[in-house]
Amino acid sequence: MNTPALRITLVSETFPPEINGVANTLGRLSDGLRQRGHRVEIVRPRQPGEKPFKDDQDLLLCRGWGLPGYPGLQWGEVSMHKLLRRWRRHRPDVLYIATEGPLGLSALRAARRLGIAVVSGFHTNFPQYSGQYGLGLLARLLTHYLRWFHRRTATTLVPSQSQRLELQRRGFERLALMARGVDACLFNPCRRSPALRDSWGLGPNDIAVLHVGRLAAEKNLALLHPCFEALQKAYPQQRLRLVVVGDGPLRATLERQLPEAVFCGAQRGEVLAEHYACGDLFLFPSLTETFGNVVLEAMASGLAVVAYDEAAAAQHIRHGHSGALAMPADQAGFIDAACWLLEEQETLRRVRLNARQHASRQGWPAIVEQFETHLHDACLAMASGRQTASSSLAIKPGSSAPHG
Known part of the structure; x- marks a missing residue:
């Protein structure tokens, strides 16, 4: 019109x-x-x-x-x-x-x-x-x-x-x-950078577990620690690295809680898109979002997203097809969903491909x-x-x- x-x-x-x-x-x-x-x-x-x-x-x-x-x-x-x-x-x-x-x-x-x-x-x-x-x-x-x-x-x-x-x-x-x-040209798997992943201590077959967002109390970031520990325990033979992109009042606290994680600070534009594309699994534990733009950005970048079943995740993720969802506030369910995505290499590959295909139409x-x-x-x-x-x-x- x-x-x-x-x-x-x-x-x-x-x-x-x-x-x-x-x-x-x-x-x-x-x-x-x-x-x-x-x-x-x-x-x-x-x-x-x-x-x-x-x-x-x-x-x-x-x-x-x-x-x-x-x-x-x-x-x-x-x-x-x-x-x-x-x-x-x-x-x-x-x-x-x-x-x-x-x-x-x-x-x-x-x-x-x-x-x-x-x-x-x-x-x-x-x-x-x-x-x-x-x-x-x-x-x-x-x-x-x-x-x-x-x-x-x-x-x-x-x-x-x-x-x-x-x-x-x-x-x-x-x-x-x-x-x-979402700008699916900017947020695109083709921006994956072996050099950036190498700076995180990861090779081609290793898993970068990514979180992007403001580091503040309302984002439910306390869940990052137990979730990543559960992934390490479930897959001891797999090299995993937690990568946190963003800044905010909780950064110092999270750095103390997660001494082995990589903290990249706030990023924007093509540099942010490169960080997304270098990830594999995306953890989004927030329960206070009206939408959650980062969910679509992660999906467009070809990441498998784990989130609670509300806001953008409820609207754009089909559980088991283009991501993994947990019932709101179900911490154990969130951790189980993350672990399921890494059970088989083919599952992670398929979910990431479906996520990209869906987001590219938004x-x-x-x-x-x-x-x-x-x-x-x-x-x-x-x-x-x-x-x-x-x-x-x-x-x-x-x-x-x-x-x-």
Whole structure:
């Protein structure tokens, strides 16, 4: 479907070159929208070390402050009045608000004041994160706030069916599914590097057990140690090496727990793709994902993924065919699934091939087109609402005007 060119504003506390799933998704969506002829404005915090420059029509930088315990992540802050002045001069047709912090709230209030259509995204499961940190009361308060926030937007886009069902149970409304894609040219088994594997101490027939992601408590990384130990015990004749790609507040703790593992730090672009392609088995123990982009990236790179049966894994992995799944929170089942993949060489080869074939069909262009449709529909609904309101206020022919 061809849609008219729109002026679209994306509001987010995180954006490339920051490394996380939200930033990656927004970078892909903004690039794709521009390629389809739309004008895209980005409203985000100034990133650490970023030089100040005069804002233009396509970029508004605001003040940000760091999140405690999360180096490199921050909240953004901008006054509603600044947004009102800007959008009165250069009015967007529609906003997409990706984060619900102070920046997103100011944007929502300004858009409602000006009658601009708003679509929101549920990218991060903050209530579950709070639960992981033992903040049960905060989790309940966050759920109330997020429900209030998203009810004030035309549509809330969620990345997985499991997330949609969870939010419906919590009273969220007007939810629409919009999955994620993967660049199967970038994330590709052909990037496998014998030199990189050699630097990990692995030969052609050895097994690299890979994990990629932010090293933080909500990612359930305590499971990496017992899972890798179980693999070593089950296959003592097989040379195995655990390789961890990423950074975060738990890195020092994990390095103490896993002294023989290789810690590669945060990687991006082609270097990240090379690290993926040098792996064989991918462990993804997280239970708090709204999607989990790394699952598709690992599959596209030809890895056999072990994950819990939810979010991206539930959507894209057929157990025993293109990966291995365990029931959520079943630690023993997760470990058994990992061990099963290494039982026979042919099993691992077949699963890796099937994973690559499936992921290679999950490109970004179709996701961008779906996103475009949601934004266009929100514009039409807003215009229809204004027209209805205008008609209801009009004086019908032959009727008398109200007095006073």
